[in-house]
Structures are given as structure tokens and as C-alpha cells.
Amino acid sequence: MADAETPVRRSSRDLRRAQRAAPLPDNLRPVQPGLSGGNYRPLSDSAVLRIHETAMRLLAEIGLADAPPSGVEILTRAGCTVSERGRLLFPRALVEDTLAKCARHFVLHGQNPRHDMEPWGKKVYFGTAGAAVSIVDTHGGYRESLITDLYDIGRIVDVLEHIHFFQRAVVPRDIPDPYEMDFNTCYASVMATTKHVGSSWVDPKHLAASLEMLHMVAGGERQWRERPFVSQSNCFVVPPMKFAFDACRCLELAVAGGMPVLLLSAGQAGATAPAALAGALAQEVAEVLAGLVYVNAIKPGHPAIFGTWCFVSDLRTGAMSGGSPEQALLSAAAGQMAHFYDLTGGTASGMTDSKVPDGQAGAEKALNHALVGNAGVNLIYESAGMHASLLGYSLESLIIDNDIIGATQRTIKGIDVSDEKLSFDTIKDVCLNGPGHYLGSGQTLQLMQTDYLYPAIGDRRSPNDWTERGALDIATRAAVKVKEILANHYPSHVADAVDAEIRRKFPVRLPRTAMHPAQAEPQVAVAGGKA
Numbered sequence: 001m002a003d004a005e006t007p008v009r010r011s012s013r014d015l016r017r018a019q020r021a022a023p024l025p026d027n028l029r030p031v032q033p034g035l036s037g038g039n040y041r042p043l044s045d046s047a048v049l050r051i052h053e054t055a056m057r058l059l060a061e062i063g064l065a066d067a068p069p070s071g072v073e074i075l076t077r078a079g080c081t082v083s084e085r086g087r088l089l090f091p092r093a094l095v096e097d098t099l100a101k102c103a104r105h106f107v108l109h110g111q112n113p114r115h116d117m118e119p120w121g122k123k124v125y126f127g128t129a130g131a132a133v134s135i136v137d138t139h140g141g142y143r144e145s146l147i148t149d150l151y152d153i154g155r156i157v158d159v160l161e162h163i164h165f166f167q168r169a170v171v172p173r174d175i176p177d178p179y180e181m182d183f184n185t186c187y188a189s190v191m192a193t194t195k196h197v198g199s200s201w202v203d204p205k206h207l208a209a210s211l212e213m214l215h216m217v218a219g220g221e222r223q224w225r226e227r228p229f230v231s232q233s234n235c236f237v238v239p240p241m242k243f244a245f246d247a248c249r250c251l252e253l254a255v256a257g258g259m260p261v262l263l264l265s266a267g268q269a270g271a272t273a274p275a276a277l278a279g280a281l282a283q284e285v286a287e288v289l290a291g292l293v294y295v296n297a298i299k300p301g302h303p304a305i306f307g308t309w310c311f312v313s314d315l316r317t318g319a320m321s322g323g324s325p326e327q328a329l330l331s332a333a334a335g336q337m338a339h340f341y342d343l344t345g346g347t348a349s350g351m352t353d354s355k356v357p358d359g360q361a362g363a364e365k366a367l368n369h370a371l372v373g374n375a376g377v378n379l380i381y382e383s384a385g386m387h388a389s390l391l392g393y394s395l396e397s398l399i400i401d402n403d404i405i406g407a408t409q410r411t412i413k414g415i416d417v418s419d420e421k422l423s424f425d426t427i428k429d430v431c432l433n434g435p436g437h438y439l440g441s442g443q444t445l446q447l448m449q450t451d452y453l454y455p456a457i458g459d460r461r462s463p464n465d466w467t468e469r470g471a472l473d474i475a476t477r478a479a480v481k482v483k484e485i486l487a488n489h490y491p492s493h494v495a496d497a498v499d500a501e502i503r504r505k506f507p508v509r510l511p512r513t514a515m516h517p518a519q520a521e522p523q524v525a526v527a528g529g530k531a
Contacts, residue, residue, distance in 0.1 A: 030453040031409035033164045037376030038122035039414070042329050043336050051278060051333075052340060055286035058241070059090035064290050067243040070252060071294065078297035087241075090290055098293045099341055106303040106344065108165070108260060108379075109227040111217075111493055112194035117164060119305075119344045122376030124412055126369075126405045127165035128157060129198060129233065129348070129381035132393040133173060138475045140356045142392055145170035147184055148514045149393075153385065154192025156398055156485050161456075162406040163384050163398075167198030167233060170393050175509050182206035183213070184509045187502070190217055190230060191515065194493050198262060198381075200233040202246055204253045207232070211257045213502055217494055224258065231260040231305070236294070237287045239267035248294070255295055260303035262346055262379075263291035268320055269330065270313030277310075277330055284308045285337050292343075305379060306343040308334035322351025322382075322389040323364030328371040335377030346379035347372065350401060351386045357397045357475045361387065365401060369408040396478035403455040410453045457481060490516060 026032055043051070065087045067075065076082065079094040108117045117125050134142040135149050150170050157166045168185050175181045183206060186199040201207040211224075218224035232254040236247045254261050265287040267273030273280035288308050295304045310330035314321040321327065331347040338345025349372040354361035372380055384401035385393050415421075426443045430436065438444050457477050459466060472480075502508060 024449055028450050030449070030451055031162070031406060031413055033125055034118055034123040035409055035412045036122045037124045037374050037412045038339070039376075040332060040371055040374040041336060042333050042371075042375070047278070048336055048340050051282045051285060051337060054279075054282040055289060056092050056095060058283065058286040059095060059290060060092055061089070062241060063087035063089040064237070064287070065242045066238070066245060068245050068248050071243060071248045074252070074297045075294060078293065080293070088243075088290075090293055095289055095293060098289075098296045101300050102292055102296050102343070103301045103303045104342055104344070106260070108196045108231060108303075109229045110165075110194050110196045111190070111229045113227075115164070115195040117196060117379075119346075119378035120342075121378075122339065123378060124373050124376060124380065124409070125164040125378065126373075126380045126383040126409075127163060127167055127196075127198070128153070128169045128384055128398075129167035130169050130351075130386055130390050130393070132170045132386065132391060134388075134392045135170065136356060136387050136392040136394040136397075138357065138394075138396050138479050142355075144173040145393065146174045147172035147188055147510050150185065151188040151192045151510055151514060152486055153393070153395065153398065154189050154197075155489050155491055156395060156482065157384075158193035158195065158491055159485055159489055160384075160398070160402045162402045162409060163195075165196040165198065165379070166193045167381060168200065169385060172509075178202055179206050179209070180507050180509060183209055183506060186210045186230065187213060187506075187508055188510050190214070191494055191499070191510070192491060194491065197230045198233045199230060200235075201250050204246075204249050207250050207253050207257070209506060211253075211259070213506060216498055216502055228258055228260060231262055231303075233262045233264055234291075235264045235266060236291050237265050239265060239272040239287065240283055241287065251291075251294065252298060255298045255302050260305065261295060262305040262307045263288050263295070264307040264309055264346075265291070266309040266311055268311040268313050269326070270315050271318060273310065275313070275315060277326060277333075280310050281308070281330060281333055281337065284310050284334070303344075305346045306338045306341065307346045308337060309346075309348045309381070310334055311348070320389040321353055322348075322386070323353040323360070323368065325367065327351070328368040331368065331372045331377065331380075332375035335372065335375040338378065339376065344378050346381055347377050348382040349373075349377075349380050350383040350404075351390055353389050355388050355392065357387075357394055357400055357478065361397065362400070362404065366404050366408070369404055370411060373405075373408040373412050395482045396475050399457050399478040399481045400474055403458050406453055406455070416451075 080088045083089050105120045135145050153169050154166050157163050182201045189197045215221045215224050234247055234251050236251050238244045265284040267284050269280035273283050288306055295302050312321050312324050312327045331349050334347040335345050349368040350365045352361040352364040385398040
């Protein structure tokens with residue numbers, strides 16, 4: 001009898017699982033990109049004002065050093081002055097005028113419009129970022145990252161529901177030439193995913209070549225300017241309070257080329273920013289406000305992301321501590337400051353100090369994401385795959401972090417207390433007329449998919465079932481998923497003819513065999529390594 005019943009029971013369970021796994025329309029899913037946060041506020045209103053006032057004083061009385069000549073000309077023409085020490089000072093009125101005219105409510109486009117983001121108000125989106133120099137395997141082995149790794153990370157991101165944009169996550173160590181590295185980083189990213197992409201450049205010539213390539217992908221310069229699907233991650237400052245010469249020149253070209261800019265200040269509390277968290281935040285707010293003045297002095301209203309990336313030191317060693325509670329506090333507070341200015345804000349979260357996908361990694365990532373996400377930060381970078389405080393990247397963690405981010409989004413969505421969800425009639429029916437439980441009630445079946453989020457890789461089976469299926473830990477299950485995606489998902493949104501033309505014109509170092517394994521490597525002329 002037991003043998004006869006077992007297939008029926010398992011079939012019913014499998015059917016329920018299949019129902020849960022069936023895709024829902026975006027508007028009916030438990031979580032969607034751009035949920036509104038803001039319920040967590042580490043700063044009081046008066047604290048926000050004190051940080052703002054300190055930032056304004058820093059700009060007016062200390063200013064920033066080392067701007068390139070073009071930047072000095074642009075900023076003095078806008079109203080900055082040069083101090084006796086040669087530092088650019090930013091009058092309060094100039095900063096306030098900039099805040100009055102700068103871009104708000106701009107879309108960050110994907111190559112596929114279904115991935116367009118609206119990062120304003122307190123809408124929250126999660127994405128990757130970073131410049132890890134190593135790939136981490138599930139056993140803790142570290143090796144240098146390659147251009148094929150960058151492409152593989154992008155195509156995994158392309159299919160993950162809870163990761164909404166892809167910014168360069170690893171440095172291709174197999175491409176030593178700076179021009180070729182910058183160009184190929186951008187190329188591999190836009191070929192790997194139709195989601196919005198972020199990349200960076202160290203020289204304007206490198207950016208100029210990439211812009212030409214992006215025009216080809218978009219179908220022309222006009223089409224690119226209408227829907228720019230790549231933003232520039234620009235570390236335009238060297239904290240504390242100095243401009244980065246070459247990055248500023250790249251910033252100027254990005255604005256001229258119609259590319260949105262992430263104005264990124266990455267001071268590290270206790271090292272390149274004050275150890276006091278409030279002081280670190282005030283300094284970085286001042287630095288990013290200076291960048292905002294810079295951008296708007298070039299082109300008023302150009303899309304710019306308020307990128308206060310406040311990193312943290314372990315004061316015992318001076319090393320960065322990306323998984324610390326102080327990191328969560330600073331990143332959440334950075335979101336509050338962006339809300340104060342009504343600007344699109346971007347910051348970092350999820351940079352575990354752990355070297356492998358383990359319990360420490362999960363705890364640090366979940367804590368940081370829960371606080372930063374619920375603070376309502378618009379764009380949360382570094383959110384998936386990062387280890388060893390930005391030194392290593394794990395494809396298995398990318399899969400695991402997708403679950404953590406999904407769970408975080410569910411907490412951001414919160415609890416619906418409408419009349420329907422208060423469930424008085426359902427409770428009445430079950431208690432007075434029903435079986436005394438809600439397992440088979442109409443409301444339970446209705447909400448099973450729309451209100452409850454299920455992990456893609458996390459295991460909720462019984463211990464016996466888990467053991468029967470191999471007793472695999474989460475990192476091993478994630479490794480299986482990585483192999484499955486990489487064996488089957490090869491994005492083809494850029495036409496082969498366009499790609500061939502790009503390869504004829506530029507030094508593409510990503511092999512075609514890595515993009516289309518069934519195809520032979522085409523014999524095309526490859527350009528030299530100069531922009």
C-alpha cells in the first residue's frame with residue numbers, strides 16, 4: 001500500500017513545486033525591480049542637516065586640489081575660486097544653484113527596454129560592480145581573473161531575477177595593455193547582458209573608442225544618445241579632497257558623449273576618510289557634490305549618480321572591512337543623504353570579508369543588504385559575488401547572493417494591510433466552517449506565488465529528503481547552477497554582422513568560441529592596440 005501511494009504523493013508535491021516555479025507576469029511576482037524602501041533611517045533629520053552643513057563648509061573653506069587645467073577652467077568659469085594653496089573652492093551659492101538645476105528622475109536604460117530602471121525617490125535596484133583581481137572557487141582557491149570570466153559573470157547576471165544591472169566585476173588580468181583592457185571590459189559587458197551596464201576607463205582615448213563601439217551596437221550615435229545603456233563609473237576624486245587628473249578628463253568626455261556618470265567617491269573611514277563615521281560621510285558628500293558641480297558646469301542636467309561609496313577600515317590593521325556593521329550604517333546613511341538632495345544615489349553593499357562562500361559571507365551580505373536595501377538606496381553596487389573585501393569574485397556566490405537579494409527585496413516590499421489581506425472573512429470561514437487550518441484555503445493557494453518568495457538555490461527540504469538527494473551544501477548546489485547556466489545561456493542580442501565589424505575595427509580579445517562554442521573562430525582582421 002505504501003509503495004502504491006508514494007508516487008501519488010510525490011507527484012502531487014512535484015506538481016506544486018512546478019506551479020511555484022512557473023513564471024509569473026512581472027506585476028504579480030512577490031518582488032520586482034525598483035521596490036520602494038526608506039523605512040530604515042540611521043540618521044535623524046537633524047543629523048542629515050548637520051552632515052549637509054559640514055559638507056558645504058568643507059567645499060567653501062577647504063575645497064579640492066589637483067584638478068586638471070580643463071577642470072580648473074570649467075569650474076572657475078562656473079563660479080569656483082582658487083585659494084592661495086591652489087585648491088578650488090566651491091561657494092555655497094554655486095552648490096545650491098547646481099542642486100537646483102541638476103538631473104533628476106532619469107532612466108538608466110538596458111539594451112532590452114524591459115530592463116530599464118527608474119532609480120529615483122526611494123526605489124531600490126541591486127547590481128554588481130568592483131575590480132576584483134581573482135576568481136574564487138568553492139574550495140577557496142584563488143586565480144587571476146580573465147576576460148572570459150568577466151563575460152561569464154555578465155551572462156549569469158543576464159538570467160538572474162534579482163540582480164538588475166551589471167557593472168564590471170573583475171579585472172581581465174590576461175589583457176595587460178590599459179587601452180585593450182578598458183575597451184574589452186566594456187565590450188564583454190555589453191555582449192554578455194541586455195541589462196544596464198557600468199564600466200570604467202583610465203584614459204579619454206580609451207573611452208572614445210568604446211563610445212564608437214557602443215554607437216555600432218546601438219545602431220548609430222543618435223540611437224545611443226536616445227537610450228545610453230552604459231554608464232561610466234568614475235572615481236573622479238582621490239580622497240581626501242583631491243581630484244583624480246585622468247578620471248576628470250574621462251568625466252568630461254563622458255558628459256560630452258551622452259553617457260550617464262556615476263560620481264564615485266570611495267574614501268575609507270580610518271584611512272582616506274575620518275574614522276568617525278559622521279566625518280567620513282560628510283567628506284564624501286562634499287566630494288560628490290563637487291563632482292556634481294563639475295558635471296553640471298559642463299552640461300546642465302546631465303545624468304549623474306550621487307555615488308557616496310563610504311568604505312570602512314578595520315582599525316586594528318588598516319585593511320578594508322566590507323562586511324562590517326559600520327559599512328552597513330555608512331551605506332544606508334549615504335542613501336539618506338541622496339534622498340535629502342532628491343538625487344539618484346548609488347552606494348556599495350555586500351562586500352564580505354570572507355574568502356569563500358560560507359556562513360560568514362552569508363551573514364555579512366544579508367546584514368548589509370537588509371539595512372541598505374531598506375534604507376531605500378536607489379542603486380546598490382557590489383551586491384553579488386564579491387569576497388575578501390573586493391579582492392576575489394565567486395560565480396557560486398553570485399547565485400547564492402541572488403537569493404539573499406531576493407529575500408531582502410521581500411522585506412523592502414513589506415506587509416500589505418488592506419482589507420483583503422487582513423483576512424477577516426478567511427479566518428471566519430476556516431474557524432466556523434472549515435477544517436481548522438488554512439493549508440487548502442482559496443486565499444492560501446492564491447497567495448502562494450504572489451506574496452511568498454521561494455529561494456532559487458536555498459534548501460528547505462526535510463533532513464531526510466536532503467540526505468537522499470546527496471546532502472549537498474549551498475556552495476555545491478550553486479556550482480551546479482553555474483555550470484547549467486554557462487552551458488546553455490549565450491546571449492545573442494548583438495547581431496553577428498555588427499560583432500564582426502567591431503572585431504575588424506578594434507582589438508577584441510574575447511574569443512568568439514567563448515561566446516558561441518558551436519561555431520568556429522571566424523577569420524577576421526584584428527585592429528592594433530591603439531585607440
